[in-house]
Amino acid sequence: MTSMKLISQGISYEVSRRDEGLYEVVSGEVFLGFVERAGQVYVALSGSRYDRAVETGQALSLSAAAAMLEAVPAVRVTEELLAAA
Numbered sequence: 001m002t003s004m005k006l007i008s009q010g011i012s013y014e015v016s017r018r019d020e021g022l023y024e025v026v027s028g029e030v031f032l033g034f035v036e037r038a039g040q041v042y043v044a045l046s047g048s049r050y051d052r053a054v055e056t057g058q059a060l061s062l063s064a065a066a067a068m069l070e071a072v073p074a075v076r077v078t079e080e081l082l083a084a085a
Helices: 062-070 079-084
Strands: 003-008 011-019 022-027 030-038 041-046 054-059
Touching: 003 062, 011 030, 011 062, 022 062, 030 062, 041 062, 054 062
Parallel strands: none
Antiparallel strands: 003 011, 011 022, 022 030, 030 041, 041 054
16 A cells, blocks of 8 residues: 655645555544545545545545545544554
């Protein structure tokens, strides 16, 4: 899995590529959700499971979409959650 660090609005995010056009977003030890690329836009998806995630918003950049997830209640990353990924 490819990983990168993004900074948006003064907050640092760890973004890992899960699949083609699909990213997982973590801030510190808190799992924020997913960002999916859909054509020219990035769709922020809130939730700990991709198949149940809910759209939070759309942005023109990956970092802006990641920042949209910060305002949504998040899930603490556990070893169990990382093993399931």
